[in-house]
Amino acid sequence: MSWLGPEEWQAVALSLKVSFWATLVALPLGTLTAYVLARHSFPGKQALNALVHLPLIMPPVVTGYLLLLTFGTRGALGSFLQEWGLVFAFRWTGAALAAGVMAFPLMVRAIRLSIEAVDPKLEQAAATLGASRLWVFVTVTLPLILPGILAGTVLAFAKAMGEFGATITFVSNIPGETRTLPTAIYGFLQVPGGEGAALRLVVISVVIAVGALLLSEFLAHRAARRVAGA
Amino acid sequence: MSWLGPEEWQAVALSLKVSFWATLVALPLGTLTAYVLARHSFPGKQALNALVHLPLIMPPVVTGYLLLLTFGTRGALGSFLQEWGLVFAFRWTGAALAAGVMAFPLMVRAIRLSIEAVDPKLEQAAATLGASRLWVFVTVTLPLILPGILAGTVLAFAKAMGEFGATITFVSNIPGETRTLPTAIYGFLQVPGGEGAALRLVVISVVIAVGALLLSEFLAHRAARRVAGA
Amino acid sequence: QITVFAAASLKESLEQIAASYERQTSDQVRLSMAGSSTLARQIEQGAPADIYLSANPDWMDWLQDRGLIDAATRVDLLRNRLVLIAPTRPRIKGLDFGDGRIAMALVDAVPAGIYGKAALETLGEWPALQSRVVQTDNVRAALALVALGEAPRGIVYQTDALAEPRVQVLAEFPADSHPPIIYPAAIVAGRDSPASQRFMAYLLSDQARAIFGAAGFAVMQADR
Amino acid sequence: MSLSVRLSHRLPDFDLDIRFDAPPGLTVLFGQSGSGKTTVVNAVSGLLRPDSGRISVENRVLVDTENRVWLPPHRRKLGYIFQEGRLFPHLTVKQNLLYGRWFARAGGPAEDPDKVIDLLGIGALLDRRPGSLSGGEKQRVAIGRALLAHPQLILADEPLSALDEPRKAELMPYFERLRDEFTIPILYVSHSATEVARLATTVIAIDRGRVRHQGPAAEVLGDPGFRPQGSRSIGAILQAKVARHHDDGLTELDAGGASLFLPHIARDPGQPVRVRITAHDVVLATTEPVGLSALNILSGTVRDIRTGDGPGAIVSVDTRAGRILARVTRRSITALNLSVGQPCYAVIKSVAVAPEDIGKG
């Protein structure tokens, strides 16, 4: 498309990369967290639950600031992880982290709701047939919560595509490294006459996210039809 | 608490009011939308689905801007509604609208997942006992999706408490009218030395939202225990 | 009652001014603080603003072009200066860009960033420094990056640098290295009332100037 | 005809094409697992929309695809006892039971809930929720829920299969009462020959989606050629009247002039009863037996002898009480030299007639 400059394409590509990785890494963690919250009770459970929801509650800037304090080069965890070669500050990885953190509560909620809807009697049946807890999860729980996983994934992906406040606060806006679609859009909106360019980018990001949404609907529909038994 | 000035208390009260109304109005609409998306298929269904997700996908500033264009005093819908005495622009009602719109996809997703998990056989059983479609919904579906409704409500409320970008873009940051907690936090972060005050407000908003979260967990837990049969 | 839409960076000073103004008159002042662009668009959409106070002339021009402000009332209220900052330790002096990241506001979008980029271009440093620049959505975030030590250098307004004890000012950019940093104010079209005029006048009063000055702004002469 | 069903519907791998007309009373759908019984019931209930067909109950047309008539399930005035319970998990047992009443409609028997609860033995469960009930308890609540909905048509899909014998024996008279006193049409799916024999007015035997036998219960069950459920279900149904109750606990019946002694039947003298005499419980004798513990010895004439591949044979004997079927071995036929037209005696023990096999006339 000729109406997008190379810088914009770069932002599109970066946003895709960031959202993809944010979603991918959040998925197993989110599933685990959702499972633990849905099926276990332990001291500190509600604290974990609140922690997961924090990014939703706080203004994104605050979340970004806290990420900066924690995962920045001077941050407690950041300096520790840096020794392991894992750098977030001013890197696209940091953008992915911010997007992942912001998307996490949405993902966990969706998956948790699905897990709570699984009939424990089926899991018990699997156990009597010799499946250990892990196998029960993999062969029974997981396939049954597929709709929730899909919903959580698409919510997280959409959120990651749209995340702006925490990302720019945490990793700034470096073209080619952390300049995602939303920060580019924000930039265009700050200058008079930038609306046109902003609109183009909004359309692109909507098209991508809606595409992901439709794909997830299609997959969920297929899974549901199979379970209903056709 | 003496460490909050009257302006801050005003912001707290306003945020509560805005979030409460945003959630309250979104609830029936969100439930209806979720039901339609979960149980019906019609042309344009995926368009509706995409529309619901838009606020999640687009950067909040864009959503706020679109709200401004649509519901502002000069906006197409805004000027129409104004004749009916419904003014959103630069009013707390507008803040509630922005918060509601931003929270809507989260609420719809949660409720929809729950509806999809309800066994249609139970709804059929209710129909054979004489319940019309509406009654089936009220007496069977609704009580069974209570966990989803609670999850959707608390997600929406938390999101509304934290919503900033769309709100400030749509209704500005007018004390007593549209200055919610997040916009107040933003204001403090824009001036030197405001971090302390910002932090206090963050703590308040976290306390409120976590309180709502714990309440919802407690209610969901009770509902679940009752269904499991004690 | 009058409503003032003002750039968020003016929050503290304006709140003090409004307070003292309210003490002196029976008028009530409401301050709505947000980004200049946000406010300008809201005024375009009929926001109930009486006075607009922008952090840069561009958005004021944008409104003026659309006839949305009362051009006759427009004044350049304040000036600011651009400085290079670093964390307080180690102590350095001079226009030393060091190595590592340089935190700035968005160089194509946010005024502080635009001015900063212009200054660096004038000084011929931009090509060399460009790749080291990290951009934030507002100048306060750039300041925070330096204060936290995440970025070893930053370019911010003097007003911001003065109030942050964790940073030191290395140098001030020459005033001619960038377009003048001007905060214009004007009464919104159709909002011209005795009350708006009274407050506009108060903004230019000595009392107000003293408050702005204490915050680090350079006060313009009311010569237009 | 009270219940008229024309139904054709295709499912992947299964093809249903059913037509039957049943008079008022209880119609049993009989057939092996997977033969399409539940599918038929679902079509009558409106939960399944058949590809084509017409179903009417006492002149109410429930569905008629040709004339585009479609009554939605909630307007069919049903009491549907599902094969799998389907209790509402969020409601207490009591709320489940009274659910149908909330939508109470005119007509249909207004059963007293306390009586039904008592009959089903679920009085202690009222405040519980279905999640913690045992299998049979769930089944009983499901029965109660359907019966208390003021139904004008009862659909019962294997309602008693999860229950123990004494409980079954308690519930069968209840269905008889619905059939006889309230004259509600009942469509009843069952695998049990006892239930069929006792309750059925009409039997519809289906097999792989098609009706194989249909007719009055006495006819279908008395037909020696009908044995879809194993030979045990063959038997004759005799119409009789209560003649007298004896002090030793026996009830004397008058069956077409012949006396039959059975264990006490709780019905007043003069009332009609019907008695199922299963063929394998009848002993034949060529000379009048003496010194036997069996109290009922009916003289008659051999009407028909049918032998199959097996060692057994079905002998029909016409007696004053009606036609009686006896299942004997071919060896006995040879030994006794039985032939059509020959006089003989049918020996029936009083106690061999199971209490479940005695029903209201």
Add this chain to the structure above:
Amino acid sequence: MSLSVRLSHRLPDFDLDIRFDAPPGLTVLFGQSGSGKTTVVNAVSGLLRPDSGRISVENRVLVDTENRVWLPPHRRKLGYIFQEGRLFPHLTVKQNLLYGRWFARAGGPAEDPDKVIDLLGIGALLDRRPGSLSGGEKQRVAIGRALLAHPQLILADEPLSALDEPRKAELMPYFERLRDEFTIPILYVSHSATEVARLATTVIAIDRGRVRHQGPAAEVLGDPGFRPQGSRSIGAILQAKVARHHDDGLTELDAGGASLFLPHIARDPGQPVRVRITAHDVVLATTEPVGLSALNILSGTVRDIRTGDGPGAIVSVDTRAGRILARVTRRSITALNLSVGQPCYAVIKSVAVAPEDIGKG
């Protein structure tokens, strides 16, 4: 003892306190709805953690609260047929059937899936998902799933209740084979006297959470004082050997020297069988009857006469074949002047012995 259960557990409104020891073979839990059968089975399976107790199977301790032993369900090597199916809705029938194999353990009979599928008649359903199966089809898949899991202990909670008689008749020999050939301990819940009589090695009758009767099947079922399921379940179990197959389709059994003629039994001469003669199928005679279609007439001596409140009585007769119970009316006892010690004849029709009531010895 193969299966040893000591169990006490409190539920709201229900208090379970069960202790029994069962020898190898098939142990039937018998009792009315809500008596605690499923709760016991769940404790054995590990799905319920009892408040206190000890359960062991063939010296494997599954749980011992005192010594803090707890084997989780997936290590108990079970094949649990649930009362309510519990098929995996996301897997095909085939995947459901083979689920247990994925976790295949050493030991337990490695049944050929094709054979089990064939026996259950579910070959045509393999690619379907449980959602679209009929009630009985689901039940059959659930049985197959448990049997194919290489179990070392089978728990069957009313496995046959949703099935029709012919299918039941086909499946019962299969459980016999598991019991006899593979010697897998089986804990089996049933409401059906036929199943109990045919399959049970040991009967545990429970009532409101307590064991009321326990012992070998022949003993418990032959005890005239035991009639929890209505009088039909009383009967004697005779041990016999196949003597000969006759051309006319009858099989002659040798029961302690006496001959019994029954419809063909598919077992080789010399093999042991056990036959349940229900008390209400036996006719007593004081003089040797002649000209009767009944082929089996055993002479013996009245051992015991028990009368109750009803019109009936149970007469125990010692014959060469073993003790036989006869249910007759008190009127007959008076008429025949029966008394203890008196010689008499027990008349048993060949065909009165239901095929379901004949099992492997």
